[in-house]
Amino acid sequence: MKRSIIGNQAVAYGALAAGIDVAAGYPGTPSSEALNExxxxxxxxxxxxxxxxxxxxxxxxxLATGAAWAGKRALATxxxxxxxxxxxxxxxxxxxxxxxxxxxxIADDPGAExxxxxxxxxxxxxxxxxxxxxxxxxARAYELARYAFQLSEACELPVILRSVTSVAHxxxxxxxxxxxxxxxxxxxxxxxxxRYTKAGAVxxxxxxxxxxERLKTAESSASKAGINSLHKVGGGDLFVVAAGALIPYVRExxxxxxxxxxxxxxxxxxxxxxxxxxxxxxxxxxxxxxLEELEPFVEMQLRSEASRLGWRGTILxxxxxxxxxxxxxxxxxxxxxxxxxxxxxxxxxxxxxxDSGGEKAAGGPTALQPTEQPGTAAKAxxxxxxxxxxxxxAGCPHRGSFMAINRALKKIGLNRDNTVVTxxxxxxxxxxxxxxxxxxxxxxxxxxxxxxxxxxWAGVENPVIATIGDSTFFHAGIPPLVNALQHGTNLLxxxxxxxxxxxxxxxxxxxxxxxxxxxxxxxxxxxxxxRGMGVENLQVIGPFDxxxxxDTIAKALQQQGVKVIICQQECALTAARREERAxxxxxxxxKCTFCRSCLRETGCPALYVKANGGKSKHGQVMAIDPELxxxxxxxxxxxxxxxxxxxxxxxxxx
Amino acid sequence: xxxSIFMTGLGGQGIITLANLISGQASDKGLKVxxxxxxxxxxxxxxxxxxxxxxxxxxxxxxARICAGKADIxxxxxxxxxxxxxxxxxxGGAAILLDxxxxxxxxxxxxxxxxxxxxxxxxxxxxTDRIFAVSEAGHPYNMFLLGVFSAVAPEIAxxxxxxxxxxxxxxxxxxxKRGLEENLETFNGGYAHGRSLLQHV
Numbered sequence: 001m002k003r004s005i006i007g008n009q010a011v012a013y014g015a016l017a018a019g020i021d022v023a024a025g026y027p028g029t030p031s032s033e034a035l036n037e038x039x040x041x042x043x044x045x046x047x048x049x050x051x052x053x054x055x056x057x058x059x060x061x062x063l064a065t066g067a068a069w070a071g072k073r074a075l076a077t078x079x080x081x082x083x084x085x086x087x088x089x090x091x092x093x094x095x096x097x098x099x100x101x102x103x104x105x106i107a108d109d110p111g112a113e114x115x116x117x118x119x120x121x122x123x124x125x126x127x128x129x130x131x132x133x134x135x136x137x138x139a140r141a142y143e144l145a146r147y148a149f150q151l152s153e154a155c156e157l158p159v160i161l162r163s164v165t166s167v168a169h170x171x172x173x174x175x176x177x178x179x180x181x182x183x184x185x186x187x188x189x190x191x192x193x194x195r196y197t198k199a200g201a202v203x204x205x206x207x208x209x210x211x212x213e214r215l216k217t218a219e220s221s222a223s224k225a226g227i228n229s230l231h232k233v234g235g236g237d238l239f240v241v242a243a244g245a246l247i248p249y250v251r252e253x254x255x256x257x258x259x260x261x262x263x264x265x266x267x268x269x270x271x272x273x274x275x276x277x278x279x280x281x282x283x284x285x286x287x288x289x290x291l292e293e294l295e296p297f298v299e300m301q302l303r304s305e306a307s308r309l310g311w312r313g314t315i316l317x318x319x320x321x322x323x324x325x326x327x328x329x330x331x332x333x334x335x336x337x338x339x340x341x342x343x344x345x346x347x348x349x350x351x352x353x354x355d356s357g358g359e360k361a362a363g364g365p366t367a368l369q370p371t372e373q374p375g376t377a378a379k380a381x382x383x384x385x386x387x388x389x390x391x392x393x394a395g396c397p398h399r400g401s402f403m404a405i406n407r408a409l410k411k412i413g414l415n416r417d418n419t420v421v422t423x424x425x426x427x428x429x430x431x432x433x434x435x436x437x438x439x440x441x442x443x444x445x446x447x448x449x450x451x452x453x454x455x456x457w458a459g460v461e462n463p464v465i466a467t468i469g470d471s472t473f474f475h476a477g478i479p480p481l482v483n484a485l486q487h488g489t490n491l492l493x494x495x496x497x498x499x500x501x502x503x504x505x506x507x508x509x510x511x512x513x514x515x516x517x518x519x520x521x522x523x524x525x526x527x528x529x530x531r532g533m534g535v536e537n538l539q540v541i542g543p544f545d546x547x548x549x550x551d552t553i554a555k556a557l558q559q560q561g562v563k564v565i566i567c568q569q570e571c572a573l574t575a576a577r578r579e580e581r582a583x584x585x586x587x588x589x590x591k592c593t594f595c596r597s598c599l600r601e602t603g604c605p606a607l608y609v610k611a612n613g614g615k616s617k618h619g620q621v622m623a624i625d626p627e628l629x630x631x632x633x634x635x636x637x638x639x640x641x642x643x644x645x646x647x648x649x650x651x652x653x654x
Numbered sequence: 655x656x657x658s659i660f661m662t663g664l665g666g667q668g669i670i671t672l673a674n675l676i677s678g679q680a681s682d683k684g685l686k687v688x689x690x691x692x693x694x695x696x697x698x699x700x701x702x703x704x705x706x707x708x709x710x711x712x713x714x715x716x717x718a719r720i721c722a723g724k725a726d727i728x729x730x731x732x733x734x735x736x737x738x739x740x741x742x743x744x745x746g747g748a749a750i751l752l753d754x755x756x757x758x759x760x761x762x763x764x765x766x767x768x769x770x771x772x773x774x775x776x777x778x779x780x781x782t783d784r785i786f787a788v789s790e791a792g793h794p795y796n797m798f799l800l801g802v803f804s805a806v807a808p809e810i811a812x813x814x815x816x817x818x819x820x821x822x823x824x825x826x827x828x829x830x831k832r833g834l835e836e837n838l839e840t841f842n843g844g845y846a847h848g849r850s851l852l853q854h855v
Contacts, residue, residue, distance in 0.1 A: 004681055004689075170718035171690070173687075245717070248715055248716060248717035249716075249719075252716040330721045330722060332723070384734075386734030386735070386738065386761075386768065388699060389699075389760065390699055390700040391759070393699075
């Protein structure tokens with residue numbers, strides 16, 4: 001049967017077709033929809049695998065590993081940054097290998113469309129010593145997700161299924177079973193300390209040897225399964241090698257008789273290198289073009305294999321600075337690469353840019369820089385370059401928390417430019433954007449609390465504040481808070497608790513209200529954890545109550561020791577999905593002086609400028625979009641002219 | 655033949671719904687379709703884009719993303735973001751442009767000038783004379799633009815000749831749950847507007 005689905009959903013259905021028993025992950029764009037889909041499926045179907053959003057990626061991977069060591073098939077999902085969190089366990093499990101199929105689905109983001117590092121998971125996989133499959137499109141994501149479990153069991157290693165945003169979020173028709181059949185395996189974990197512990201140098205080195213042997217098995221298994229394809233055209237000596245997501249674009253560029261005479265090697269099993277097919281290519285080839293996004297991963301393997309074989313041809317790739325290591329490849333870059341390959345030796349020079357139509361990126365050393373930058377054409381015509389900075393949604397409780405931090409600093413004679421406020425991952429980091437400008441740093445999950453201690457011990461002049469969201473606190477914020485307590489740090493930690501993992505699409509976390517927890521699961525409250533650690537100076541406030549919030553924060557800033565303030569208010573978007581608004585706010589055009597204090601302090605998207613037909617001094621007044629207003633009342637606290645009033649929804653002004 | 659449609663706007667404008675409906679029409683007709691939505695920042699007032707590629711040849715190979723200068727059609731729902739996306743439109747392509755601006759807070763406070771609709775159409779005119787300028791759209795905008803698109807699409811490219819008012823109306827009726835009457839009325843308004851625009855473009 002066929003369905004129109006995105007790559008992430010295809011991974012979920014491929015895993016279901018493989019008969020997984022357990023799936024766990026931590027949300028992160030562009031990977032989240034894979035586990036979302038499995039969770040959705042498991043709620044509606046019986047039998048279904050056990051699926052959960054774990055507290056972090058390390059826990060998710062360990063949970064999947066336990067199931068796989070007991071002989072079941074298991075999946076762990078995460079974004080590229082999550083693999084770093086799980087790294088300690090991934091590298092260790094690689095040594096032990098697995099019994100049941102164990103697959104890590106990791107989504108990378110060339111072009112940083114989700115705004116994180118352009119980390120290439122393939123290098124991580126090579127470091128860990130794990131095979132990598134890289135699907136070309138959603139249909140292949142389904143096939144390879146399914147196959148990955150077979151490969152994992154054949155070589156007894158966890159397998160990394162690596163995708164990129166252009167595959168993970170692309171939607172197309174995918175042929176699949178869309179069903180789950182349990183393999184009905186009995187959980188059976190064999191006691192074997194030589195395989196499942198690291199107790200002693202001999203054990204570790206034996207396991208290292210096993211890992212390298214298993215990698216060889218992985219190479220031959222994937223090669224036999226025909227995951228990669230070599231297409232030789234006649235006696236041609238020109239080859240295009242393309243990896244994963246770029247394969248459809250190379251096919252597209254070569255369709256309609258363009259670039260005929262070029263042979264192709266399409267790789268979806270990119271590590272270990274398919275030396276069988278590579279060897280066949282090197283026998284014929286004199287010139288090879290390698291197309292892959294981010295790091296020269298396939299290219300380095302090919303150059304190394306070429307050197308081993310004593311092959312003396314030309315490889316066109318990134319290491320000669322012909323292609324960029326930054327951003328995603330446009331069809332234009334690939335098309336020009338193909339032209340370079342066909343044109344012969346005179347076009348080899350890495351600096352040659354004669355046919356590019358003057359589109360070489362300014363200041364870049366690379367001949368084939370991406371030109372697919374939104375705004376380039378517009379800039380060329382001297383058009384205004386408009387950016388819409390992302391901000392807190394209308395009604396977002398974090399707006400109240402950051403307004404309260406800024407106001408509290410002012411109250412005690414400090415300000416956001418002389419007081420370090422560390423930020424963390426998730427919606428809360430929008431506190432760095434206008435109009436708040438509060439957060440100074442964003443590093444990784446939980447880092448706000450650790451970094452803040454560094455600033456304290458460095459001796460920065462003013463008090464240090466760490467801000468962190470609820471899910472981020474559970475993920476990695478607890479250990480650094482324990483550390484602060486133990487070492488007698490002076491630190492104010494503000495936990496912005498909106499009850500959901502909102503930035504990635506409103507996933508449940510341990511602190512989400514009881515009624516939204518899965519069957520058999522329970523809520524774990526942040527307040528109880530913090531008290532249990534021994535934090536005595538703990539306050540729970542509601543960020544829409546500005547008076548209370550400002551007072552509480554200002555007071556805490558003047559106290560010694562570790563202080564924790566929990567700003568508790570549900571995410572406006574999840575609340576709006578269930579409940580009707582009780583009231584909204586309005587601006588009285590007669591009273592508005594267009595001082596714009598409301599906009600300057602809240603930056604609320606529900607506020608807009610309205611023409612007032614020359615009635616007011618400026619001919620303009622502020623207004624509130626009644627569709628967007630959630631009635632949080634923060635703008636009300638900014639207006640000195642009593643121009644903002646409230647109205648019951650479907651009722652009268654008050 | 656294949657067609658690449660690049661759509662751009664801001665979160666909350668219903669661009670994803672519009673993209674789903676357009677790509678859904680093509681899948682229903684048995685065309686090969688890919689859809690890519692970049693919506694990560696949608697709910698926080700950020701830029702949203704949708705890329706649709708469709709082909710009447712089921713064997714034609716192509717990827718889901720549209721390269722700069724390769725979009726046959728550009729649908730722009732917000733002036734500033736459409737200017738940012740003009741590089742995607744190919745020379746001589748068709749552009750459906752909505753006269754709507756959302757001025758970011760920072761620009762309001764600094765009183766920076768925001769690009770006008772006229773600036774947008776002038777910039778666009780450097781690439782193509784096939785501009786469908788939509789100045790007075792009904793609400794919701796996405797339904798109005800769906801109407802405009804349904805009217806002009808068959809005239810833009812033979813590959814899109816299957817677009818019919820009736821089948822789109824049917825899709826709106828079955829796929830959208832809320833505000834059916836308003837949606838249909840706005841769609842019809844957009845369709846009529848699209849027909850009238852065709853006489854000038």
